[in-house]
Amino acid sequence: MSLLRELARNKVLFLMIAPALLFFTLFSYIPMVGVYYAFTNYSFEGGLFGSRFVGFDNFEFLFGSGQLATLTRNTILYNVVFIVLGNVLQLICAVFLAELPGKIFKKASQSVMFLPFFISFVLVGAFVLNLFSSENGVIPTLLTQLGLPEYDFYMHTAPWKYIIVFFHIWKGLGYGTVIYLAAIMAIGDEYYEAAKIDGANIFQRIRRITIPMLVPTFILLILLSLGGILKGQFDLFYQIIGQNGMLFESTDIIDTYVYRSLAVNFDIGMGTAAGLFQSLFGLILVLGVNYVIRRTNEDYALF
């Protein structure tokens, strides 16, 4: 009865939050029922409950064929490289931006580095096409001009790992630098003043003050990203690689696989199964990460 009394007393507040609750119920909770597709051999006539129930067959196939192992490995490895390399570079940029003299230079370089954050991934696709296209890309053209042997990027898997990592770092550099820069600015000036009086040079000040003070932020950001390590950057991979099957071996991640199951192969059951695996495994990871953070520093725990 207390619920009803509360509803009556705060009618307006409930009405104000109702659209949001309806939205999340409709677009987040109702689709959760749809994970049932993962246990069916989906047919378009049958729909949700008319399709044949196959139990764990889809999962058995995904695990047994080794497909899921490859997808998971790719997703995790890419994310680990993204997270570690990205954070280290952002940290270095922030340290330089905090310490260098030359206001105009700093402002300009910070603006330029933040620019990629604002553009769409389709434009990243345009860059890749322009730079690497086998027929007329800038880099193949440059190779020919320099008299080097021809190299068709779309026939080799090796370079794409680096291209994907490059564009991911490229897009996130400015954003992360701002976060770290804010953390550096929060360090009190008195530490630096005292160190200067004691004769510490700039490298010693960074090594002994800035870095140790940033370690908690660094670890926290890394841990938080670890929770999402199974979520792929669909936009990034799809715009760079697209439907280029030649390159899937080293560039296919769970999200691109799920997308293809839906849009190309129409394998609803298999795609949903891979998505459910990703969601569940991801949930366990977040809970694990949160547990670790809670043990070390309760203030930073997610929940």
Next chain:
Amino acid sequence: MKIKTEKSTLVFNAAGYTFLTILSLLCLLPFLVIIIGSLTSENEIIAEGFKLIPDRFSFDAYRAMFTNPIQIYRAYEVTILVTVVGTALGLFLTSMAGYVLSRKDFKFRNGLSFYIYFTTLFSGGLIPWYILIVNYLNLKDNYMVLVIPGLLSAWNLILMKNFMKSIPDSIVESAKIDGAGDFAIYLKLILPLSTPGLATIGLFMALAYWNDWFTANLFITSEHKFPLQFLLYKILASASVLKTNIAGNLSPDFKPPTETLKMATAVVVTGPIILLYPFLQRYFVKGLTIGAVKG
């Protein structure tokens, strides 16, 4: 007395300038490459490929594009409409819900916050979401599908809630004593006090709508409903061709621009973001640093 700069500082500065200059150039390079590509003559690209410094500049691609710009105009219309409606409506719903969740006297705020937060932890995945929208909501190829699924995001809502938590309770209390209703308090007091938060989250939303190509890719099939980024995607993938009126009056060695047209489309589609960039960046940096002070 002049303070002598230490040698180590000089080394540090030199390293810093070099490092940041290289990274900045790498960040700019792709943009330059696209702009230069759009200004190269088609013949040169076909003969030799894109170059960093072309032998001959040419505005053919832009000229061709503006012989029949209806497709681009149309896509601009769709994108602007979707961005404006989506951001306005989304901001209204987000701020309203955020306000309710920030009210400390609202009994269910923790439970409902978790109800919303949980959607970031677990989801049914892409496919059930897609089937819901297509089979049950029948929104395929409907303009509304470009707006509705992006209206609210749990992250934005949480951010908004934290912004609003910083508004002192006493303001709400005194307004209540004066007999103001909850909605009036939200509209007349809370909204004006939350403008920095609204601006930041509004920019996040507008950027997401403007740059969205994925929703159209999944749900939009009629060409006249394509938003900008999806049109660009189709043109880049050579799945669609930008229509131009340059077929007739040609000398034999004239090639209609196709490769350069792709690059010119990329430039025209991205233009507004670059023009608004100084303004966007300022608000983002401000918002990020406020948001970073965790609530």
